[in-house]
């Protein structure tokens with residue numbers, strides 16, 4: 001045979017593992033190299049441990065709410081080391097699952113850092129291996145801007161293994177990770193400040209929902225500050241001192257920077273193989289996920305497009321099917337739902353109200369804002385907001401947005417309806433499940449605008 005492998009995958013994160021397993025199941029000879037941890041960001045320092053932390057951080061509120069339902073809870077005491085141990089055990093279990101899935105598929109797992117040395121050759125350690133096709137699925141890495149004292153800040157990579165929970169923390173950024181971690185830390189009892197450089201966090205999401213979420217987050221007690229830029233961080237004894245552009249200073253025990261993630265492409269040998277990257281290092285791909293070298297492919301965060309695990313796995317699936325399964329297809333990037341696991345959740349699919357208007361769609365906006373039933377006895381002041389954006393001409397639902405408990409669970413189903421082209425009339429013809437928050441999506445009768 002001309003090559004050692006039919007496919008060599010670099011990076012065993014969500015996308016790489018999916019592509020490797022499926023390709024091997026189709027009969028391809030597959031190798032997959034991983035230098036750090038099986039499962040990549042999602043399993044180790046992302047989605048999974050983050051969601052476990054979100055669950056952990058909710059209990060304080062749950063204990064408080066329980067009083068209204070007649071319960072007298074014991075004094076709540078939180079043990080961070082126990083949470084870390086249990087979380088690490090679960091991740092260890094997932095490593096085992098990933099390793100077994102790869103083994104059972106017939107793909108060969110190679111431990112070590114892979115580097116391209118020419119368009120068909122990959123080196124791991126001392127060993128050179130050739131492959132007919134190569135897939136780069138090396139993911140991304142947190143990005144911290146350079147400024148005096150930036151080295152005192154940690155990122156989402158470190159926050160999952162903090163030896164102690166700080167008393168005070170400052171989270172910098174206004175994207176998914178910053179909003180999620182401000183909620184987690186606050187929920188675990190840390191006095192939390194979140195700083196965002198712009199007027200309103202979560203740029204690009206539905207404006208009304210962003211404003212609504214900001215109010216809910218502040219109500220819970222996070223010190224959320226907009227138009228706040230960090231000038232420097234210095235270490236003073238046991239704590240950190242942050243200087244902000246408006247001249248104010250902040251004293252804290254931990255600074256978490258969540259200011260975006262960049263593609264993991266340095267020292268990968270992309271130049272040696274002739275693979276073109278964009279400024280910033282992201283790998284350019286066409287709609288068949290081919291790089292500038294047609295037999296080298298890239299999927300997931302390393303392409304710096306839609307940085308979501310299910311997108312990377314969808315790309316891995318489509319690639320394996322196209323290359324080895326005789327089922328050529330493409331990824332449908334329209335209508336990708338997502339959820340920010342803030343407290344409360346903020347989930348969405350389709351167009352925001354602003355984007356729909358900008359597109360020139362004549363739209364009707366249906367909305368419902370209410371106190372969740374649980375809070376009638378729980379007693380906390382919490383509101384839920386739900387919105388549907390409907391095209392006036394076709395009656396198609398263009399966007400659905402929700403800020404409230406379990407928004408991610410609810411929007412997933414709405415995304416299916418929207419994929420099927422559901423109209424508002426179809427939503428109206430659907431009978432609700434009572435009493436749920438989700439039923440509001442099928443009982444919105446009058447548009448607001």
Ligand code: NDP
Nearest residue numbers: 145173174175176177178198203258259260261307339340
């Ligand atoms: P995001 O790109 O979502 O947000 C980055 C934030 O940092 C923005 O608010 C941005 O502000 C701000 N920022 C960027 N540069 C600077 C700077 N130099 N100084 C101050 N602020 C800055 O990145 P995250 O790190 O939150 O997450 C990375 C990606 O991971 C996300 O885009 C998402 O795709 C994915 N993710 C998904 C999750 C989910 O599905 N639940 C959870 C976590 C991550 P501005 O808006 O002004 O540019």
